[in-house]
Amino acid sequence: MALMKRARRVRGAPPKNAARAHYDQLMKQGMGNSEACRIVGISRSSGTRWRHGHTAISKTGVVTKYPPISRQRPRVTSVRFLSEEERITIADLLHARRSVRTIARELGRSPSTVSREIRRNTHQPSGNYRPRTAQRSAERRRSRPRTGKIAASAELTAFVRTHLLERWSPRQISNRLRTEFPGRAEMQVVPETVYQALYGRGSLDLAVSPALALRTGRTGRRPRRRKEHRTKRFPDMVMIRDRSAEVTGRLVPGHWEGDLIIGKGSCSAIGTLVERTTRFTILVHLAGNRGAENLRDRLAESMSALPAHLRKSLTWDQGTEMACHQDFTRRTLIPVYFCDPASPWQRGSNENTNGLLRQYFPKGTDLGTHTIKDLARVADELNRRPREILGWESPVEQLARLISPPTES
Numbered sequence: 001m002a003l004m005k006r007a008r009r010v011r012g013a014p015p016k017n018a019a020r021a022h023y024d025q026l027m028k029q030g031m032g033n034s035e036a037c038r039i040v041g042i043s044r045s046s047g048t049r050w051r052h053g054h055t056a057i058s059k060t061g062v063v064t065k066y067p068p069i070s071r072q073r074p075r076v077t078s079v080r081f082l083s084e085e086e087r088i089t090i091a092d093l094l095h096a097r098r099s100v101r102t103i104a105r106e107l108g109r110s111p112s113t114v115s116r117e118i119r120r121n122t123h124q125p126s127g128n129y130r131p132r133t134a135q136r137s138a139e140r141r142r143s144r145p146r147t148g149k150i151a152a153s154a155e156l157t158a159f160v161r162t163h164l165l166e167r168w169s170p171r172q173i174s175n176r177l178r179t180e181f182p183g184r185a186e187m188q189v190v191p192e193t194v195y196q197a198l199y200g201r202g203s204l205d206l207a208v209s210p211a212l213a214l215r216t217g218r219t220g221r222r223p224r225r226r227k228e229h230r231t232k233r234f235p236d237m238v239m240i241r242d243r244s245a246e247v248t249g250r251l252v253p254g255h256w257e258g259d260l261i262i263g264k265g266s267c268s269a270i271g272t273l274v275e276r277t278t279r280f281t282i283l284v285h286l287a288g289n290r291g292a293e294n295l296r297d298r299l300a301e302s303m304s305a306l307p308a309h310l311r312k313s314l315t316w317d318q319g320t321e322m323a324c325h326q327d328f329t330r331r332t333l334i335p336v337y338f339c340d341p342a343s344p345w346q347r348g349s350n351e352n353t354n355g356l357l358r359q360y361f362p363k364g365t366d367l368g369t370h371t372i373k374d375l376a377r378v379a380d381e382l383n384r385r386p387r388e389i390l391g392w393e394s395p396v397e398q399l400a401r402l403i404s405p406p407t408e409s
Contacts, residue, residue, distance in 0.1 A: 018092070023050055024069045064132075081138065082109070082117060087131035090114060094129055149189055150197045156187055160194060164213040167359060170194035172385060175392045215359035236326060237338040240315060240346055247313055247337075253277040253402045254312035257350035258299070260290060260321060261357055263367030269321075270367050270375065271295060272357065273302065274350045275310070278398035279390065281353055281382050283375035288368035296324040300331050310402065313337060315347055356382060 019040045026036040037047040053068040082090075086107050093103045100118070104111040121134035150156050156177075163173050170191035181187035198213060246252045255276045260269040271284030284298045303311055315337045316322050325336040339346040360378045361367055383399075386392040 020050060020069050023047060027051060082113070084131065084135040087117070087121075087134050090117065091129050091131045094118070148197055149186075149193055153186060156189070159187075160189075160197070164194075164198075167213075167215065167381070168385060169215065170198075171388060172392075175388065176386055179392065215356055237318070238335065240337045240339050243313065243315070243337050247276070247315075250277050252312070253399075254310040255315070256303070256313065257315045257347040259317060259347065259350050259354060260295075260319065261354050261361060261367070262290075263361070264364050268366055268368035270357075270361060270370070271298060271302075272350060272354055273299075273314075274353045275395075275399070276349055278395045278402065279349055279353070279387055280395040280399045281379050283357075283379045285370075285372045285375050290321055292321050292323040295321050296328045296331075300328055303332055303334060315339065315350075317344070317347065353382075 019042060023036055023040045023042070026039060027033070031039075033047045033051065034044055037044050040047075042050075049066075050069045053066050056064045056066065086109075089107060090103055093106060098106075100115050101111050104114045107114065117134065118129055121131075121137065122129050123133070150160055159177065160173055163176070168176075173194055174189055174191045177188050247255045253275060256273050257276060258271065258273045260271055262269050268288050269286055269290040271286055273282040273284065274280070282302055284295075284302050286294060286298055299314075303314075311332065311334050313335050314328075316325070317339050318341060322328075322336065322338075329335055344351045357378070361370070380396075383396045384394050386394050390398055
């Protein structure tokens with residue numbers, strides 16, 4: 001009600017947003033200034049100012065230049081913010097004594113947004129809402145320079161830099177900060193703050209570039225791309241739909257997902273195994289041979305070293321490298337299940353892990369040059385990273401509680 005009363009006290013001519021557009025259209029049709037002004041309902045001097053632009057000087061000496069309406073273009077801003085056109089519409093509707101809710105419906109905005117805008121930018125003591133003054137104030141507030149939170153704290157900068165060099169993701173860093181510095185707001189940031197600091201908006205002086213600090217290897221930000229799908233089939237496969245319910249529920253450890261990451265020219269590969277409950281990763285050294293028989297032997301060797309209660313099943317895609325899956329099952333007693341064609345999400349943990357591993361084994365490189373010790377070092381580093389899905393514990397911490405066989409009561 002107070003806002004409505006304030007709106008009725010607005011003095012002077014309102015901003016004529018629709019009239020400007022109408023006048024500009026008439027002038028483009030070749031009509032003279034006097035006739036266009038008569039039709040629109042403005043003075044000839046107003047039409048001249050609209051057509052040629054004008055300069056206004058405030059009482060405080062601030063000079064503002066308004067371009068001709070034919071050259072005026074809306075400034076590109078986020079849709080989260082009110083635009084100058086919306087502010088002019090607010091002023092027009094206030095002058096017409098419309099309610100805040102009516103204005104909000106007209107703009108497609110929340111009534112609280114419109115109410116806050118009017119309250120913040122109503123000039124006192126005249127009670128006038130001034131849209132262009134409001135626009136300039138909003139631009140001033142948005143563009144004020146601020147020091148990034150990370151750059152403002154040497155301790156926070158050191159923590160972020162150290163763990164980025166250890167190949168932690170911004171999300172891992174953000175959540176570990178909450179754990180190690182509880183109650184200290186100055187030592188806690190969201191992942192986006194770390195990304196902005198890396199990409200030049202937070203003045204974070206790293207010892208390495210974003211291309212080396214982030215697993216994507218990108219120097220700029222861009223949307224994700226879809227992964228390619230492999231759809232080859234062979235007979236005698238047990239499909240993923242035949243797995244037991246305990247595999248899908250991830251409540252019982254011992255069920256694994258597997259795949260290969262391929263090197264340059266498809267001539268080398270590394271086998272990857274991920275435990276579905278703990279996300280514990282094992283890397284299988286193939287010595288430059290990605291054939292089905294070699295993979296069978298290396299997989300059997302890697303998984304036979306696990307306790308029996310952690311060797312329950314293996315899920316793979318339909319790549320021909322698993323043609324010897326029946327021999328693998330006979331040797332290890334581990335059943336193998338196969339995903340549907342073009343369905344990598346059915347092995348989501350493994351797909352995600354392969355993406356993480358590309359930080360260590362980039363695409364287009366020869367993976368046969370890596371030794372067994374190299375793979376063990378990478379797997380150990382990956383297994384010690386905190387994971388969001390594990391409540392920010394690491395896979396090795398989760399597996400430590402499961403590595404011993406269950407005790408009999």
